Amino acid sequence: MITTLIDSPVANVANIARALRTVGAELQVTRDPDAIANAEKLVLPGVGSFIAAMCWLEENRIDSAIHAAVANGASLLGVCVGHQLLFDVSHEMGTTAGLGLVRGEVHKFEGSLPVPQIGWNRVQCAEGGDRTLFEGVENGVFYFVNSYAASNAPDEIARADYGGPFTAAVQRDRIFGVQFHPEKSSAAGLRVLRNFVSWT
C-alpha cells in the first residue's frame, strides 16, 4: 500500500520522508488535493504555528481532501503540529478550529518548566488503550519540540509528563496522531512509523 505524505511547506517533509522510506514505506509526496482524497494511508506532518499550518490546509483545499480520504476509510497519522491539527480546536494565538478528527483542544503548557519543551520524554501507553502504534515501544522515550499540547484528550492512547501530564498520542478509528517527532526519535520513532506503515 502506498503511503501518501502531505507535502506541507510548514513541515520538515524531507526528514519524515526519509524516515518513512527507511521503514519500508512506498512513498508518494504530494500536495494535490485529489491525490490526497484518494489516498489509503496518509501522513500529515507539521512544525511551527498551528494557525499557519491550518491556513495552508484550507487555502489549498487539503482539509476537505483529508476528510474525504478518512470518509473513504483511509488511515491517517498526524505528526507534531500535524497531530495538533487533528483536534477540534487550538488555543495558540487566539482560538483556531482544527480538522475535528479527534476530540479535544490544544493548549499552551502551563506550569514552571521552560517552554518550548525541547528534548526527550518518556511516553506511557494508556491502560487498555490501543497499542497498534506503540507495539514494541510501549514505554518508549521520544523526542519532542512543542509549546502546546492537548491534555486528557478523550482519544488519548499515550501520555507524557512535562510539568503535568499531556497527551502524547491519540487514536480514533483509523486516525492516529503523535505529538513527538518519530523521525528524530531514533529506533523508537522508526518503530512507531513502521507500525503505522505496516498496519492494515
Added chain:
Amino acid sequence: MDVIPSLDLLGGQVVRLLHGDFAKVTAYGDPESVLDSLDVPRGSRLHLVDLEASRSGRPIELDVVRRLAKRDLRVQVGGGIRSLADARAWIEAGAAKIVIGTVAADSPAILREIVDALGPDRVIAAIDVRDGIVRVNGWESDARATLAEVLARVEALGIGEALITDINKDGAMRGPSFALYRSLQTKLRIIASGGVSTLGDVVSLSRIRSVGACVIGRALLDRRMQLAEARARVATPNAIPERIIPCLDVRDGRVVKGVNFVDIRDAGDPVECAARYEAEGADELVILDISATDANRTTALETVHRVSESLFIPLTVGGGVRTIEDFRALLRAGADRVAINTAALRNPQLIADCAREFGVQAVVLSCDAKRVNDHFEAMVRSGKESSGVDAVAWCRQAEELGTGEILLTSVDRDGTNAGYDIELLRAVTSVVRISVIASGGAGALEHFRDAIESGGARAVLAASLFHDRRLSIGDVKRYLTGEGIPVR
C-alpha cells in the same frame, strides 16, 4: 521528595545571620508575612530554627509556633533542645515535630527519654557534619560518636527522619553535599540541608535514594527559586531523561580534534562517526564546523547534509554562523538546530531575529567561557579572544533574546579530560531556566554525573573521549543509571 521551607527566628522575626554571627543580622520581617510572600501552602511542612534558643538553651519563640500551627502548617522546630521539658514545651505549643541536634549526637539517655515520652514520630535527629565528623554545640566541638554510630542509634530508637547538614555547604549557595548523602548507609529518611540553592540541586537530591526531603532557606528568601516550582520539578524527576551528546569537530569534511582549540588532528569520517554514535545511544549530535574560511563553508553544508541523511536523532550544527542566511542554509542542509557564537556576541539581535524566523527551538547559543580572575568571560573566534563580555550575564541575556538552549563550553577545560567546570555550570544554570549543555573537560564517568548533579546541566557533551573510544555512550548511560540519573 518533599521540599521544606526553612526559617531562622530571632526576636520574633525571620532573620539570617552572616556566618552565624548574632551581630550581623539580615531581617526579613514577621513569619506570617514571610510565609505569605513565599507562597507556602496550607498543610506544608515548615522548618523553624529558634536561634536565641540555640544560644540560651531554652525555648524562646513558642508564640510563633503557636500562631503558625493554627495556620495548618506542620511545624518542625529546632534550636538548643536539651531536655524532655524543652521538647514537651514545643510540642504543647503546636509543633508537629522537634528537631534535636546535640542531644541526639552526644546524650543517648536524654534522647531515649524524649522518644519514650513523646514517641519516635515526634523526633527528627539533626546531625551536623564537617569533613565526615559530627559536630555539636553550635558546630563548636566534635561529637563523641561517629556519624555511623549516631545514625545507628537514632534508627534503633525508631526515629524515622534525620536532618543532615554539611556545615561546609550551609548558606554557601554552592550546592549541597551530594557525595555525603549518597554515601550514607541508613534506613532513615534523610532530610538534606545546607547549600541547596538551585532547582537543579533540588532535582539532584530527589534522585538520591536515602533523601526523602530537603530544607531550603536562603534560596527561597533571596528569591533564587520558587517553592511551587521546586515542588513541581521533583514531582516527576525521572520522566525527562538527561542527554548524552557526542560532538564532531569538522574541518574540510573530516572530523578533527584539538586540545584547547589548537593542535588539531584527524579523527575520521563524520557520517561513519554519526551513525556509530546513534547506534550507541546518542541522544543528539553536535557538529561544530571549525573551518575558518568561506570557501570551506560549502564543504561544511555538504557534510551536514550527508550526516543528516542517515541520522534519526536531532542534529545541532555550529561554527561560523554569521547571518540569518547562514542559519537558514544549515537548516536547509539538514540541521535541526543551529548554534551561534561570535556573531551573536557582536550582534545580539541575531538571536532574536533567528528565533522569530525559525522558532526558539532552532536557536542554540554557543558560549565559550574562560575564567578571568573571579569571573568568566565569553570568548570569540574559537576561544582565542575575549569579547570582554561577562559569560554568565551573556547567557542570561541570550535566554531573554530567544535562545532555546545554551551550549556552554569551558575553554580552560576543553580537551584536558580534567572534568567539566562545575563552578561555571552552576553560575549559568542558577540564572537561566532553559537547558544548559555542559561541554569541555569530560574525561571520566563521574564527570558526567557531576555536570548534571552538581552543575545543573541537562545534557553533557564530549568529543575526544568518545572518538578515542575510551568510553562509549553506553558506558556513560549505564553509569548514570546506577547513580540514579535518568537517561534514555
